[in-house]
Amino acid sequence: MIQESTTFLSRLEQRWQQGHFVCVGLDPEYERLPAVAREGRTLEDALIFFACELIDATADLVCAYKPNSAFYEAYGDVGLRALAKIISYCKTTYPEIPIILDAKRADIGNTNLGYVKSSFDLLQADAITVHPYLGKEALDPFLKRQDKGIIVLAKTSNPGSGEFQDLLVGEQKEPLYQVVARNVARYWNNNGNCALVVGATYPAELKRVREIVGDLPLLIPGIGAQGGDVAATVKAGQDSRGWGMIINSSRAIIYASGSADFAQAARNATSSLRTEINQHRN
Protein backbone atom coordinates (compact mmCIF):
# COMPACT_ATOMS: atom_id res chain seq x y z
CA MET A 1 0.00 0.00 0.00
CA ILE A 2 1.50 3.35 -1.12
CA GLN A 3 1.12 6.30 1.26
CA GLU A 4 -0.38 9.07 -0.87
CA SER A 5 1.83 11.76 0.67
CA THR A 6 4.95 10.03 -0.60
CA THR A 7 4.07 9.75 -4.29
CA PHE A 8 5.78 11.79 -7.01
CA LEU A 9 2.54 13.65 -7.73
CA SER A 10 1.75 14.50 -4.12
CA ARG A 11 5.23 15.91 -3.51
CA LEU A 12 5.01 17.87 -6.75
CA GLU A 13 1.67 19.31 -5.69
CA GLN A 14 3.13 20.36 -2.35
CA ARG A 15 5.85 22.25 -4.21
CA TRP A 16 3.32 23.88 -6.57
CA GLN A 17 1.23 24.92 -3.57
CA GLN A 18 4.27 26.93 -2.41
CA GLY A 19 4.63 28.66 -5.79
CA HIS A 20 7.49 26.50 -7.07
CA PHE A 21 7.31 25.63 -10.79
CA VAL A 22 10.98 25.74 -11.84
CA CYS A 23 12.75 22.46 -12.47
CA VAL A 24 16.53 22.81 -12.56
CA GLY A 25 18.14 20.52 -15.11
CA LEU A 26 21.34 19.01 -13.75
CA ASP A 27 23.17 18.40 -17.04
CA PRO A 28 26.91 18.84 -16.35
CA GLU A 29 29.63 18.87 -19.00
CA TYR A 30 33.05 18.61 -17.38
CA GLU A 31 34.66 21.09 -19.79
CA ARG A 32 32.08 23.73 -18.91
CA LEU A 33 32.38 23.39 -15.14
CA PRO A 34 33.91 26.39 -13.39
CA ALA A 35 37.54 25.97 -12.36
CA VAL A 36 36.53 26.05 -8.71
CA ALA A 37 34.56 22.81 -9.24
CA ARG A 38 37.28 21.05 -11.23
CA GLU A 39 40.53 22.01 -9.49
CA GLY A 40 41.85 19.44 -7.01
CA ARG A 41 38.96 17.06 -7.68
CA THR A 42 38.55 13.85 -9.62
CA LEU A 43 36.04 13.91 -12.46
CA GLU A 44 33.51 12.09 -10.26
CA ASP A 45 33.97 14.48 -7.34
CA ALA A 46 33.81 17.52 -9.63
CA LEU A 47 30.45 16.40 -11.06
CA ILE A 48 29.13 15.72 -7.57
CA PHE A 49 30.44 18.99 -6.12
CA PHE A 50 28.98 21.05 -8.97
CA ALA A 51 25.53 19.44 -8.77
CA CYS A 52 25.31 19.46 -4.97
CA GLU A 53 26.33 23.14 -4.78
CA LEU A 54 23.60 23.93 -7.35
CA ILE A 55 21.06 21.93 -5.34
CA ASP A 56 21.97 23.65 -2.06
CA ALA A 57 21.74 27.06 -3.75
CA THR A 58 18.29 26.51 -5.30
CA ALA A 59 16.41 23.96 -3.15
CA ASP A 60 14.03 26.53 -1.66
CA LEU A 61 13.02 27.76 -5.14
CA VAL A 62 12.27 24.65 -7.22
CA CYS A 63 9.56 22.07 -7.76
CA ALA A 64 11.96 19.36 -8.99
CA TYR A 65 15.43 18.53 -10.25
CA LYS A 66 15.97 16.81 -13.58
CA PRO A 67 19.32 15.15 -14.22
CA ASN A 68 19.52 13.97 -17.82
CA SER A 69 21.20 10.56 -17.76
CA ALA A 70 23.03 11.22 -21.06
CA PHE A 71 25.36 13.70 -19.37
CA TYR A 72 26.38 11.07 -16.81
CA GLU A 73 26.41 8.02 -19.10
CA ALA A 74 28.91 9.96 -21.23
CA TYR A 75 31.49 9.48 -18.44
CA GLY A 76 30.92 5.73 -18.03
CA ASP A 77 31.12 4.18 -14.53
CA VAL A 78 32.43 7.43 -13.08
CA GLY A 79 29.46 9.39 -14.37
CA LEU A 80 26.93 6.81 -13.25
CA ARG A 81 28.46 6.72 -9.76
CA ALA A 82 28.27 10.51 -9.67
CA LEU A 83 24.61 10.45 -10.74
CA ALA A 84 23.74 7.93 -8.00
CA LYS A 85 25.51 10.02 -5.36
CA ILE A 86 23.90 13.27 -6.53
CA ILE A 87 20.42 11.72 -6.37
CA SER A 88 21.19 10.20 -2.98
CA TYR A 89 22.43 13.58 -1.66
CA CYS A 90 19.33 15.37 -2.85
CA LYS A 91 16.94 12.77 -1.49
CA THR A 92 18.64 12.71 1.90
CA THR A 93 19.00 16.47 2.27
CA TYR A 94 15.80 17.63 0.54
CA PRO A 95 13.41 14.64 0.63
CA GLU A 96 10.50 16.91 -0.25
CA ILE A 97 11.90 17.67 -3.74
CA PRO A 98 11.15 15.06 -6.42
CA ILE A 99 13.88 13.98 -8.83
CA ILE A 100 13.04 13.32 -12.47
CA LEU A 101 15.46 11.09 -14.33
CA ASP A 102 15.38 12.28 -17.93
CA ALA A 103 16.35 9.04 -19.68
CA LYS A 104 13.66 8.68 -22.36
CA ARG A 105 13.48 4.93 -21.84
CA ALA A 106 11.03 2.30 -23.17
CA ASP A 107 11.42 -1.09 -24.81
CA ILE A 108 9.39 -4.29 -24.85
CA GLY A 109 7.80 -5.23 -21.51
CA ASN A 110 10.36 -7.52 -19.90
CA THR A 111 13.24 -5.24 -20.90
CA ASN A 112 11.38 -2.38 -19.24
CA LEU A 113 11.55 -4.35 -15.98
CA GLY A 114 15.31 -3.72 -16.15
CA TYR A 115 14.82 0.01 -16.71
CA VAL A 116 12.33 0.17 -13.84
CA LYS A 117 14.80 -1.55 -11.55
CA SER A 118 17.76 0.63 -12.53
CA SER A 119 15.96 3.98 -12.48
CA PHE A 120 13.60 3.56 -9.53
CA ASP A 121 15.07 0.85 -7.32
CA LEU A 122 18.81 1.39 -7.79
CA LEU A 123 19.05 5.09 -8.66
CA GLN A 124 15.98 5.98 -6.54
CA ALA A 125 14.59 8.49 -9.04
CA ASP A 126 11.03 9.64 -8.33
CA ALA A 127 10.03 9.92 -11.98
CA ILE A 128 11.34 9.01 -15.40
CA THR A 129 10.80 10.22 -18.96
CA VAL A 130 9.70 7.55 -21.46
CA HIS A 131 8.79 7.60 -25.13
CA PRO A 132 5.37 6.24 -26.15
CA TYR A 133 6.38 4.47 -29.36
CA LEU A 134 5.97 0.91 -28.04
CA GLY A 135 2.50 1.52 -26.60
CA LYS A 136 0.83 1.09 -23.20
CA GLU A 137 1.13 -2.70 -23.11
CA ALA A 138 4.93 -2.48 -23.26
CA LEU A 139 5.12 0.38 -20.76
CA ASP A 140 3.08 -1.42 -18.10
CA PRO A 141 6.11 -2.15 -15.86
CA PHE A 142 6.58 1.64 -15.58
CA LEU A 143 2.88 2.46 -15.30
CA LYS A 144 2.39 -0.07 -12.47
CA ARG A 145 4.66 1.96 -10.19
CA GLN A 146 2.00 4.03 -8.42
CA ASP A 147 4.54 5.91 -6.30
CA LYS A 148 6.59 7.10 -9.28
CA GLY A 149 6.01 9.59 -12.09
CA ILE A 150 5.87 8.29 -15.66
CA ILE A 151 6.46 11.24 -17.96
CA VAL A 152 5.65 10.48 -21.59
CA LEU A 153 7.09 12.45 -24.54
CA ALA A 154 4.26 14.10 -26.50
CA LYS A 155 5.59 17.21 -28.28
CA THR A 156 9.31 17.65 -27.77
CA SER A 157 11.07 21.02 -27.86
CA ASN A 158 13.53 20.37 -30.70
CA PRO A 159 13.13 22.08 -34.10
CA GLY A 160 12.59 18.77 -35.91
CA SER A 161 10.01 17.32 -33.51
CA GLY A 162 7.25 17.65 -36.10
CA GLU A 163 8.68 15.00 -38.41
CA PHE A 164 6.65 12.31 -36.66
CA GLN A 165 4.89 14.10 -33.80
CA ASP A 166 2.87 16.40 -36.11
CA LEU A 167 1.82 13.69 -38.57
CA LEU A 168 -1.96 13.62 -38.98
CA VAL A 169 -3.20 10.18 -37.95
CA GLY A 170 -6.36 8.18 -37.24
CA GLU A 171 -9.93 8.79 -38.40
CA GLN A 172 -9.90 12.33 -37.03
CA LYS A 173 -6.63 13.16 -38.82
CA GLU A 174 -5.15 14.57 -35.62
CA PRO A 175 -1.46 15.31 -35.02
CA LEU A 176 0.19 12.29 -33.44
CA TYR A 177 1.29 14.25 -30.34
CA GLN A 178 -2.36 14.99 -29.58
CA VAL A 179 -3.27 11.30 -29.83
CA VAL A 180 -0.41 10.51 -27.43
CA ALA A 181 -1.64 13.18 -25.02
CA ARG A 182 -5.24 11.91 -25.14
CA ASN A 183 -4.32 8.24 -24.75
CA VAL A 184 -2.00 8.90 -21.84
CA ALA A 185 -4.61 11.02 -20.02
CA ARG A 186 -7.50 8.64 -20.77
CA TYR A 187 -6.07 5.14 -20.80
CA TRP A 188 -2.58 5.11 -19.29
CA ASN A 189 -3.20 7.08 -16.12
CA ASN A 190 -5.14 4.50 -14.08
CA ASN A 191 -2.70 4.91 -11.19
CA GLY A 192 -2.69 8.73 -11.37
CA ASN A 193 1.06 8.68 -12.03
CA CYS A 194 1.36 9.94 -15.63
CA ALA A 195 2.60 13.26 -16.98
CA LEU A 196 3.58 14.50 -20.44
CA VAL A 197 6.55 16.31 -21.98
CA VAL A 198 5.64 19.32 -24.11
CA GLY A 199 8.30 21.81 -25.22
CA ALA A 200 8.08 25.48 -24.28
CA THR A 201 9.18 26.21 -27.84
CA TYR A 202 5.67 25.22 -29.03
CA PRO A 203 3.16 27.30 -27.03
CA ALA A 204 0.24 26.68 -29.41
CA GLU A 205 0.75 22.92 -29.14
CA LEU A 206 1.17 23.27 -25.37
CA LYS A 207 -2.20 25.03 -25.18
CA ARG A 208 -3.83 22.26 -27.22
CA VAL A 209 -2.32 19.55 -25.02
CA ARG A 210 -3.57 21.33 -21.91
CA GLU A 211 -7.09 21.46 -23.40
CA ILE A 212 -6.94 17.71 -24.08
CA VAL A 213 -5.50 16.46 -20.77
CA GLY A 214 -7.15 18.62 -18.10
CA ASP A 215 -4.98 18.91 -15.00
CA LEU A 216 -2.39 16.29 -15.95
CA PRO A 217 1.14 17.49 -15.02
CA LEU A 218 3.31 18.73 -17.89
CA LEU A 219 7.10 18.71 -17.93
CA ILE A 220 8.00 21.70 -20.08
CA PRO A 221 11.64 21.97 -21.27
CA GLY A 222 12.84 24.63 -23.69
CA ILE A 223 13.04 27.72 -21.47
CA GLY A 224 16.40 29.50 -21.33
CA ALA A 225 18.98 28.15 -23.79
CA GLN A 226 16.32 27.00 -26.29
CA GLY A 227 14.55 30.36 -26.25
CA GLY A 228 11.04 29.42 -25.08
CA ASP A 229 8.92 32.37 -23.96
CA VAL A 230 7.99 32.25 -20.27
CA ALA A 231 4.75 34.27 -20.51
CA ALA A 232 3.43 32.23 -23.45
CA THR A 233 4.43 28.99 -21.71
CA VAL A 234 2.64 29.79 -18.48
CA LYS A 235 -0.46 31.09 -20.23
CA ALA A 236 -0.69 27.91 -22.30
CA GLY A 237 0.60 25.39 -19.78
CA GLN A 238 -1.08 26.18 -16.46
CA ASP A 239 -3.93 23.94 -15.35
CA SER A 240 -7.32 24.89 -13.86
CA ARG A 241 -5.61 25.60 -10.51
CA GLY A 242 -2.80 27.70 -12.03
CA TRP A 243 -0.52 24.67 -11.37
CA GLY A 244 0.37 21.67 -13.50
CA MET A 245 3.74 22.87 -14.84
CA ILE A 246 7.26 21.57 -14.27
CA ILE A 247 9.17 24.23 -16.18
CA ASN A 248 12.69 23.05 -16.88
CA SER A 249 15.76 25.14 -17.53
CA SER A 250 19.20 23.54 -17.53
CA ARG A 251 22.09 25.44 -19.20
CA ALA A 252 20.69 28.93 -18.54
CA ILE A 253 20.72 28.17 -14.82
CA ILE A 254 23.67 25.87 -14.21
CA TYR A 255 26.05 27.93 -16.36
CA ALA A 256 24.64 31.33 -15.37
CA SER A 257 28.22 32.07 -14.29
CA GLY A 258 31.38 30.22 -15.24
CA SER A 259 33.22 31.50 -12.19
CA ALA A 260 33.45 30.79 -8.48
CA ASP A 261 30.07 32.46 -7.93
CA PHE A 262 28.28 29.85 -10.11
CA ALA A 263 25.97 28.65 -7.34
CA GLN A 264 24.84 32.15 -6.39
CA ALA A 265 24.37 33.01 -10.09
CA ALA A 266 22.28 29.83 -10.52
CA ARG A 267 20.21 30.86 -7.54
CA ASN A 268 19.62 34.31 -9.03
CA ALA A 269 18.62 32.84 -12.40
CA THR A 270 16.27 30.35 -10.73
CA SER A 271 14.74 33.05 -8.58
CA SER A 272 14.17 35.36 -11.59
CA LEU A 273 12.53 32.55 -13.56
CA ARG A 274 10.38 31.64 -10.54
CA THR A 275 9.22 35.25 -10.19
CA GLU A 276 8.48 35.57 -13.91
CA ILE A 277 6.45 32.35 -13.92
CA ASN A 278 4.38 33.45 -10.95
CA GLN A 279 3.74 36.86 -12.51
CA HIS A 280 1.97 35.17 -15.42
CA ARG A 281 -0.07 32.58 -13.47
CA ASN A 282 -3.77 33.09 -12.93
Ligand SMILES: O=c1ccn([C@@H]2O[C@H](COP(=O)(O)O)[C@@H](O)[C@H]2O)c(=O)[nH]1
Ligand atom coordinates in the same frame (compact mmCIF):
# COMPACT_ATOMS: atom_id res chain seq x y z
O1 LIG B 1 11.50 17.88 -25.55
C1 LIG B 1 12.49 17.85 -24.79
C2 LIG B 1 12.70 16.84 -23.89
C3 LIG B 1 13.78 16.90 -23.06
N1 LIG B 1 14.64 17.92 -23.10
C4 LIG B 1 15.77 17.93 -22.15
O2 LIG B 1 15.60 19.04 -21.25
C5 LIG B 1 16.88 19.65 -20.99
C6 LIG B 1 16.89 21.03 -21.61
O3 LIG B 1 18.14 21.65 -21.38
P1 LIG B 1 18.40 23.22 -21.69
O4 LIG B 1 19.84 23.39 -21.37
O5 LIG B 1 17.50 24.03 -20.79
O6 LIG B 1 18.09 23.43 -23.12
C7 LIG B 1 17.91 18.70 -21.59
O7 LIG B 1 18.23 17.73 -20.62
C8 LIG B 1 17.15 18.08 -22.74
O8 LIG B 1 17.66 16.83 -23.14
C9 LIG B 1 14.44 18.93 -24.00
O9 LIG B 1 15.20 19.91 -24.08
N2 LIG B 1 13.35 18.87 -24.83
